[in-house]
Amino acid sequence: MGATISLDYITHRFSRGAAPTLEKIENRIEPGEMVALIGRSGCGKSTLLHMLAGLLIPSEGCVRVNGHQVSRPSAKWNMMFQKASLYPWMSVRENAALGLLFSGMAKTEAFSRVDELLEMLGLHDKRDVNVQSLSGGQQQRVALARSLATDPEILLLDEPFSALDAFTRTALQEEVPAICRDLDITMVIVTHDIDEAIAMADRVMIMSQNPGRIVGELDVELPWPRRHMDAGFQSLRDQLMTQFKDTDDGLAGRKAITETTDDDAENAA
Numbered sequence: 001m002g003a004t005i006s007l008d009y010i011t012h013r014f015s016r017g018a019a020p021t022l023e024k025i026e027n028r029i030e031p032g033e034m035v036a037l038i039g040r041s042g043c044g045k046s047t048l049l050h051m052l053a054g055l056l057i058p059s060e061g062c063v064r065v066n067g068h069q070v071s072r073p074s075a076k077w078n079m080m081f082q083k084a085s086l087y088p089w090m091s092v093r094e095n096a097a098l099g100l101l102f103s104g105m106a107k108t109e110a111f112s113r114v115d116e117l118l119e120m121l122g123l124h125d126k127r128d129v130n131v132q133s134l135s136g137g138q139q140q141r142v143a144l145a146r147s148l149a150t151d152p153e154i155l156l157l158d159e160p161f162s163a164l165d166a167f168t169r170t171a172l173q174e175e176v177p178a179i180c181r182d183l184d185i186t187m188v189i190v191t192h193d194i195d196e197a198i199a200m201a202d203r204v205m206i207m208s209q210n211p212g213r214i215v216g217e218l219d220v221e222l223p224w225p226r227r228h229m230d231a232g233f234q235s236l237r238d239q240l241m242t243q244f245k246d247t248d249d250g251l252a253g254r255k256a257i258t259e260t261t262d263d264d265a266e267n268a269a
C-alpha cells in the first residue's frame with residue numbers, strides 16, 4: 001500500500017546563518033501518487049529528496065510519512081540514484097536480494113522473491129551472472145529489483161535514467177510507473193527533463209531557486225503509456241515550459257526590484 005507523504009513547512013540551511021537552500025515547502029503526496037520534481041540545477045531537488053528518504057533532517061519543519069515524522073532511513077522507502085550502486089563481485093540475484101538478506105530473510109526465500117522481480121524486469125536469464133557483465137540499463141534494472149524487493153511503500157528516484165541511452169531510458173520511463181501502479185507504490189522522481197516528468201508522473205511540481213520553493217504544479221491527466229508525440233503530451237510540455245519561464249521571469253523581476261531598492265537605499269544614504 002502506497003504511503004502519504006506530507007512536507008510540513010520545510011526550510012533548510014546547510015549552515016547556521018547561511019541563506020536557506022529550501023524555504024517554506026508545504027505539500028502533500030497521496031498514497032500511490034507519482035510526482036515529478038523539476039527545477040534548475042542547484043535549486044534543491046536532491047536536498048528535498050534526501051529529506052524524504054530520511055537521509056537529511058530539515059532545519060525547520062519536517063517530512064511525515066503516514067503521519068509519522070521521518071527521522072532516519074527505512075526499508076519502507078527506497079531510493080535509486082543516477083548510478084546503480086551494486087556490489088561488483090556479486091551476481092544479479094545476490095545484489096537484488098541484499099535488502100532482504102540484511103533484514104534477516106533466509107537466502108532461499110529471498111532468492112525466490114527476487115526471482116519474480118527479475119522475471120518482471122526481463123533479467124531472469126541473467127540472474128546468476130556477475131553484475132559487472134551487464135549494461136548500464138541492465139544494472140539499473142537490478143538496482144530497481146533490489147529497491148522493490150523489500151516491498152516499499154515509497155520509491156524515490158534521483159535522476160535514475162540520465163546516464164542511460166535513449167531507448168533504455170524510454171523503456172524504463174514506461175516500466176517504472178507501470179510497476180508502481182501495479183504494486184501501489186507512491187513515487188517521487190527528481191529530474192531535469194520535462195519530458196521524463198510528463199512521461200512518468202501524475203503531477204509535476206516546479207521548484208524555484210535561491211531559495212528552493214515549490215512555485216508551480218501541473219496535473220498530468222494523460223492515459224498510460226504516455227506517448228511523447230501525442231498532442232496532449234506536447235500541450236503539457238508547452239504549459240510546463242511556460243510555467244518554468246514565468247518562474248524565471250518572476251525571479252528576475254524580484255531580483256531587479258531588490259537591486260533597485262538596495263540602490264535607492266544606498267543613494268538615499
Ligand SMILES: Nc1ncnc2c1ncn2[C@@H]1O[C@H](COP(=O)(O)OP(=O)(O)OP(=O)(O)O)[C@@H](O)[C@H]1O
Nearest residue numbers: 014021039040041042043044045046047048190192
Ligand atoms: N552537504 C551540503 N553542504 C552545503 N551545501 C550543499 C550540500 N548539499 C547541497 N548543497 C547546496 O544546496 C543547493 C541545492 O543542491 P541540490 O543538490 O539539492 O540541487 P539539485 O536541484 O538537486 O541540483 P542538480 O539538479 O544539479 O542535481 C546547491 O547550491 C548545493 O551546492
